[in-house]
Amino acid sequence: MSGPCKANRSRYAVAGMVCLLLGVAGLQSTAPAAEPTVANLYELPFDWQDEHGELARLGQWQGHTLMLTMAYSICREVCSYTLHRLEQLQQSAASAGLAVDIVVVSYDPSVDGPGSWLIYRRRHHLLRTDWHFLTGSDAVTKQFAAALDFPSWLYDEHRVHDFKILLINPAGEIASTLTWANRNEDFFAKAAPRCRHPDNGSCRS
């Protein structure tokens, strides 16, 4: 390759990089994290199918404390970590005397369904009956993800997303949110001291 060509390539590259970095900075500044605006999750009108093929709605957990996240069955890194944290948090809740249900909603109905979630549960030893894996239609999934601010994007077959767990109180309100920044926080740490006496009824949700 001749010298001038190399010089041109360098200019293309440098100019391109500057623009890209400016662009990324611009995107960051124009895209503040959206806050979920749903007042009561248990009133959301979305229909789901659980891992047993049964129709499900979030309203069926009205009166329960819930931890909710989104994942998909062929996801490895982020989803594995999220489910691992959910297990830890559920144990923490149990230590505090709280019964907490776990709901995992599929990001990608094109790969998930009752069959794949059942196998996923078995392979990852997530066999407790208070774990529930829901799959919806493509439209419902998109609306749900937008309403609760679970953003994702598709890089070919990879559904790229971040870590997020919502704690839903028995009234259906979002009581707390875990993201990567506060991933080690324990939703139930404050509840623990009240629950040192196993007969303390206040520990039950």
Next chain:
Amino acid sequence: MTKRTVALERVPQWIVPTLWLLGLIVISVQARADIEGLVIHGFASVYYTDTTQQNAPTGNTGFKLDNLDLYIAPSLTDRIRALMEDVVEFDDWTKPGSDNGQPAVDIERLQIGYLFSDDLTVWMGRFHTPYGYWNTAYHHGAQLQPTVMRPQFLGFEDHGGILPAHTNGIWATGRRDIGPGRFTYDAYLGNGSRILDGVIDMQNAGNADSHTAFGARLGYEFLGGALDSLWVGAHGFSEQIDNFISGVRTAQTDVKVIGAFGHWTPGDWELMSEYYRFDNKAHGTGGPSHESSAFYVEADYIFFGLITPLARFEQDTLSQDDGYFQYLLGGKSYKRSLVGVRYDLTPQTAIKIDANHTDMKRDGGQSYNEAHVQVAIRF
């Protein structure tokens, strides 16, 4: 020459791509503000290499810039799809002794497609050639792939790869649920590739040699049962590839490749393998076939969704009598044993460390050790 032409010639050449990128960014920022529309995502990676390899294409110890990958996939309609991946990268695969590390902007993928149904999507443009698993599962964003590097023989064309990783043409792809799983298929045809000074060129600007590349991949993905998530299949392609040195044609080869692949994620394990068998022949001579082969096997296990140790063995055995491999920069036989670990510092940031022993003595090369530390992000 008109005044207008003279005026245009005075405009620096870098203005055009700069304005183009700037335009995209402005559009994307406005679109992001409206939530819907065009959003730019991307990847970037840097790494450190320590190697005992001497005077070789990637033989320098030191810090290296990998790439900056801009990914755009606008939603046009429910049926029309578009995908663009533009990469600023640093060419570190060059002939020994020559200048390396020159930055370049490559449009790695530019494809526009029409979704007829889940059974059929047709793409036109420049796409990743559908063979094996890796080439269509992992693209240019290093943050998603488990290792620092692709298997050497599956490297991109300008990074020592021995297969046309990209094709400029038309690609039909789809899947259909059959029995306890899903049948998958890909079929494509496009401009035939050629080798320009040791590097495969997929002819973005038209088919100068009038050779057509065509190929297919058929697979079956098990859904449910003991083999859930196992995807197995076969692939093959054929094309005439001519070699040029400084613009002079020095070889014409009919390249035929068949092979098989498998990928499986049972629980926290990931297992994958690909095999390629070449049956190449000098074009129009009726001469003997030159058989070559390449394969890799890789296994990894993820702990807590954060730590992924892995191991890979890869090998190619390439005929040096073959006019195709003779001239490729990466066309020498090798064996490589690699171990490594990936740590996900955040969902957007991966740190990868690996070490390999590579033996290239079969074709008169070196035996050497190499280690990489890579930081890769997505945004």
